[in-house]
Amino acid sequence: xxxxxxxxxxxxxxxxxxxxxxxxxxxxxxxxxxxxxxxxxxxxxxxxxxxxxxxxxxxxxxxxxxxxxxxxxxxxxxxxxxxxxxxxxxxxxxxxxxxxxxxxxxxxxxxxxxxxxxxxxxxxxxxxxxxxxxxxxxxxxxxxxxxxxxxxxxxxxxxxxxxxxxxxxxxxxxxxxxxxxxxxxxxxxxxxxxxxxxxxxxxxxxxxxxxxxxxxxxxxxxxxxxxxxxxxxxxxxxxxxxxxxxxxxxxxxxxxxxxxxxxxxxxxxxxxxxxxxxxxxxxxxxxxxxxxxxxxxxxxxxxxxxxxxxxxxxxxxxxxxxxxxxxxxxxxxxxxxxxxxxxxxxxxxxxxxxxxxxxxxxxxxxxxxxxxxxxxxxxxxxxxxxxxxxxxx
Amino acid sequence: xxxxxxxxxxxxxxxxxxxxxxxxxxxxxxxxxxxxxxxxxxxxxxxxxxxxxxxxxxxxxxxxxxxxxxxxxxxxxxxxxxxxxxxxxxxxxxxxxxxxxxxxxxxxxxxxxxxxxxxxxxxxxxxxxxxxxxxxxxxxxxxxxxxxxxxxxxxxxxxxxxxxxxxxxxxxxxxxxxxxxxxxxxxxxxxxxxxxxxxxxxxxxxxxxxxxxxxxxxxxxxxxxxxxxxxxxxxxxxxxxxxxxxxxxxxxxxxxxxxxxxxxxxxxxxxxxxxxxxxxxxxxxxxxxxxxxxxxxxxxxxxxxxxxxxxxxxxxxxxxxxxxxxxxxxxxxxxxxxxxxxxxxxxxxxxxxxxxxxxxxxxxxxxxxxxxxxxxxxxxxxxxxxxxxxxxx
Numbered sequence: 001x002x003x004x005x006x007x008x009x010x011x012x013x014x015x016x017x018x019x020x021x022x023x024x025x026x027x028x029x030x031x032x033x034x035x036x037x038x039x040x041x042x043x044x045x046x047x048x049x050x051x052x053x054x055x056x057x058x059x060x061x062x063x064x065x066x067x068x069x070x071x072x073x074x075x076x077x078x079x080x081x082x083x084x085x086x087x088x089x090x091x092x093x094x095x096x097x098x099x100x101x102x103x104x105x106x107x108x109x110x111x112x113x114x115x116x117x118x119x120x121x122x123x124x125x126x127x128x129x130x131x132x133x134x135x136x137x138x139x140x141x142x143x144x145x146x147x148x149x150x151x152x153x154x155x156x157x158x159x160x161x162x163x164x165x166x167x168x169x170x171x172x173x174x175x176x177x178x179x180x181x182x183x184x185x186x187x188x189x190x191x192x193x194x195x196x197x198x199x200x201x202x203x204x205x206x207x208x209x210x211x212x213x214x215x216x217x218x219x220x221x222x223x224x225x226x227x228x229x230x231x232x233x234x235x236x237x238x239x240x241x242x243x244x245x246x247x248x249x250x251x252x253x254x255x256x257x258x259x260x261x262x263x264x265x266x267x268x269x270x271x272x273x274x275x276x277x278x279x280x281x282x283x284x285x286x287x288x289x290x291x292x293x294x295x296x297x298x299x300x301x302x303x304x305x306x307x308x309x310x311x312x313x314x315x316x317x318x319x320x321x322x323x324x325x326x327x328x329x330x331x332x333x334x335x336x337x338x339x340x341x342x343x344x345x346x347x348x349x350x351x352x353x354x355x356x357x358x359x360x361x362x363x364x365x366x367x368x369x370x371x372x373x374x375x376x377x378x379x380x381x382x383x384x385x386x387x388x389x390x391x392x393x
Numbered sequence: 394x395x396x397x398x399x400x401x402x403x404x405x406x407x408x409x410x411x412x413x414x415x416x417x418x419x420x421x422x423x424x425x426x427x428x429x430x431x432x433x434x435x436x437x438x439x440x441x442x443x444x445x446x447x448x449x450x451x452x453x454x455x456x457x458x459x460x461x462x463x464x465x466x467x468x469x470x471x472x473x474x475x476x477x478x479x480x481x482x483x484x485x486x487x488x489x490x491x492x493x494x495x496x497x498x499x500x501x502x503x504x505x506x507x508x509x510x511x512x513x514x515x516x517x518x519x520x521x522x523x524x525x526x527x528x529x530x531x532x533x534x535x536x537x538x539x540x541x542x543x544x545x546x547x548x549x550x551x552x553x554x555x556x557x558x559x560x561x562x563x564x565x566x567x568x569x570x571x572x573x574x575x576x577x578x579x580x581x582x583x584x585x586x587x588x589x590x591x592x593x594x595x596x597x598x599x600x601x602x603x604x605x606x607x608x609x610x611x612x613x614x615x616x617x618x619x620x621x622x623x624x625x626x627x628x629x630x631x632x633x634x635x636x637x638x639x640x641x642x643x644x645x646x647x648x649x650x651x652x653x654x655x656x657x658x659x660x661x662x663x664x665x666x667x668x669x670x671x672x673x674x675x676x677x678x679x680x681x682x683x684x685x686x687x688x689x690x691x692x693x694x695x696x697x698x699x700x701x702x703x704x705x706x707x708x709x710x711x712x713x714x715x716x717x718x719x720x721x722x723x724x725x726x727x728x729x730x731x732x733x734x735x736x737x738x739x740x741x742x743x744x745x746x747x748x749x750x751x752x753x754x755x756x757x758x759x760x761x762x763x764x765x766x767x768x769x770x771x772x773x774x775x776x777x778x779x780x781x782x783x784x785x786x
Contacts, residue, residue: 001493001494001495002494050474054444054446054449055448058448058521059521060444060445060476060522061475061476063474064475064642064771067642073642074642074657075642076485078479079474079475081474082456082472086471089471092495093471093473096489096493099494100489101492102489102492102638124451128451128454129457132415132458247469248469249456249465249466249467249468249470250467251461252458252460264467269467378454379457382457382461383460383470
């Protein structure tokens with residue numbers, strides 16, 4: 001693939017938005033464009049990542065809407081949907097636009113405004129990404145899939161509820177250092193697990209997962225400016241290159257997998273991304289994983305190749321994935337505490353990594369980060385995009 | 394751009410579908426894959442074009458769903474949304490995947506199952522692609538935009554209702570030769586315009602447009618198999634190359650355009666596509682235009698460069714755009730009679746052109762067609778994709 005660079009990154013604060021869907025998208029976009037400092041260089045293409053505006057916001061043609069808000073005509077534009085991996089899918093599409101030679105500058109903006117559909121309608125909306133005939137019609141929800149996955153995974157590898165809590169504690173702590181995070185509040189082992197009042201404050205959602213094992217429902221937008229090698233050479237500032245991208249699908253229905261605890265699509269997508277990058281997991285300095293549920297951070301950290309199978313929770317327990325550990329995971333706070341506006345998430349993961357690689361992550365900066373990895377987990381593992389970014393120079 | 398070829402094309406009959414959304418998509422896909430006859434060559438990527446399944450079918454993650462139906466894992470997959478131009482946008486994304494080198498074989502399938510939301514909800518669904526704050530909230534609908542456009546265009550260029558009827562008559566006639574068309578029934582000038590009962594049979598929808606100036610609401614799917622030059626060389630059969638693609642946006646709201654009768658995005662997208670193809674409109678043998686409303690076929694035939702401004706209706710009147718004319722437009726029957734399952738349309742236009750270029754269009758075959766052009770018109774002209782296909786050898 002022809003080289004693709006990320007010249008700018010920006011996002012809105014995740015949480016409950018007063019702004020409209022397109023206002024959210026345009027604010028994140030303006031922030032990324034400002035960061036990229038393109039001067040007179042035009043934007044050739046816009047790719048919007050979004051899962052459900054057609055339903056949730058009764059709005060379609062988001063590509064055209066964002067081009068219009070930013071007055072970028074006649075730039076090319078469209079929206080990409082891939083469930084919770086919409087963000088990284090749109091990023092991949094943007095990279096391909098540049099690598100194909102059809103564009104030199106592409107704006108990739110992920111956005112979701114979904115807090116307006118909280119409650120049962122919101123649960124139903126998210127569940128619409130499950131298998132329509134083998135899961136959805138039987139009432140499967142994402143928390144229920146995650147609960148079943150967690151029980152199986154915990155039984156097999158000796159993972160305990162305290163390990164899940166450790167993910168939450170770490171990510172909430174990281175989020176207090178991230179001004180863009182939805183929840184900027186620490187949690188403790190006592191508060192969510194051992195004290196008697198934990199039973200009330202941290203109720204079960206889908207056993208063995210409790211409330212603090214689940215990400216919040218958030219509104220927000222995140223944006224990246226992708227550029228060709230020629231344009232990157234003209235711009236000042238640090239150079240962050242898209243070293244590798246891999247995407248893989250698995251059976252749509254979770255129960256059809258030979259071993260549901262084996263996140264095969266994470267494994268294959270990661271192998272592809274590392275292969276394209278000419279790198280291995282041991283080269284990585286900072287990681288963003290898709291912890292929509294705490295158990296997923298542990299499982300993905302193994303499937304991506306950072307820890308042997310069944311040992312992710314041990315590395316976590318040893319503090320290796322903490323902000324000051326050997327391999328910081330989710331310095332942003334992750335989906336768990338930064339929030340999860342579905343279409344924005346995959347882009348926001350890369351926004352955090354771009355900031356980390358440029359040394360712009362302030363209080364949560366991972367020192368000397370040169371190589372970064374992100375996993376955007378679509379469906380319940382049926383469609384995964386892995387990305388390796390590298391700082392050059 | 395690296396060469397991209399179309400190795401196979403297929404579609405379902407448009408109309409009212411008994412099949413589910415994914416069944417529609419998978420049947421069209423199987424038909425295109427059968428046509429391509431890939432043998433052991435794997436599909437690397439799937440791009441689904443769809444506008445509103447999140448709302449209309451309460452289904453998302455369509456890329457994963459189609460990969461699953463066809464058992465194509467671990468192929469990459471996502472869905473692309475660009476209003477009525479979703480089909481050609483997805484096609485462009487598929488071409489970029491191949492031209493970037495990330496894929497050698499990409500399946501592009503457009504699908505919409507929208508007859509279930511007929512009536513006011515259907516009108517509201519389609520209107521969701523208009524400008525959210527400058528059009529949608531004031532009750533703008535697509536027919537109302539088309540009506541205003543038609544009045545302005547007809548006044549300025551002396552186009553009469555009989556010219557609109559000529560588009561309908563021609564396209565309905567063509568559709569009787571297309572077994573995949575939704576409406577396979579001829580109409581006459583008398584029946585829809587001059588006889589007294591025409592007032593009843595062809596009532597006004599948004600004056601000056603009447604029912605037979607508007608496309609039907611259809612379900613359906615259409616699919617293309619795109620391949621790299623290497624794969625194309627391995628396959629038998631005629632070679633259809635993607636000679637040029639152009640995409641352009643204009644203001645989201647129609648009233649913000651300096652001259653709403655000037656379809657600027659059609660003009661720019663077409664110039665880009667012809668530029669990439671190293672061709673001019675006079676090289677084209679067969680055309681598919683986006684006649685969601687009859688007036689649009691006339692206006693687009695000028696903006697794409699086939700006829701001078703204000704003279705499209707005269708060429709139509711002279712029979713030049715008839716199946717046996719100098720430049721057959723919409724041999725498939727067009728959106729007007731073939732139908733308009735929104736996400737499928739842009740793909741279906743190219744399916745027809747591939748069949749035409751391969752000499753497989755049976756009764757509606759345009760003789761010696763070597764170069765073909767399609768215009769997929771998104772929004773009300775705010776996002777347009779133009780494509781030039783060429784038969785090689």
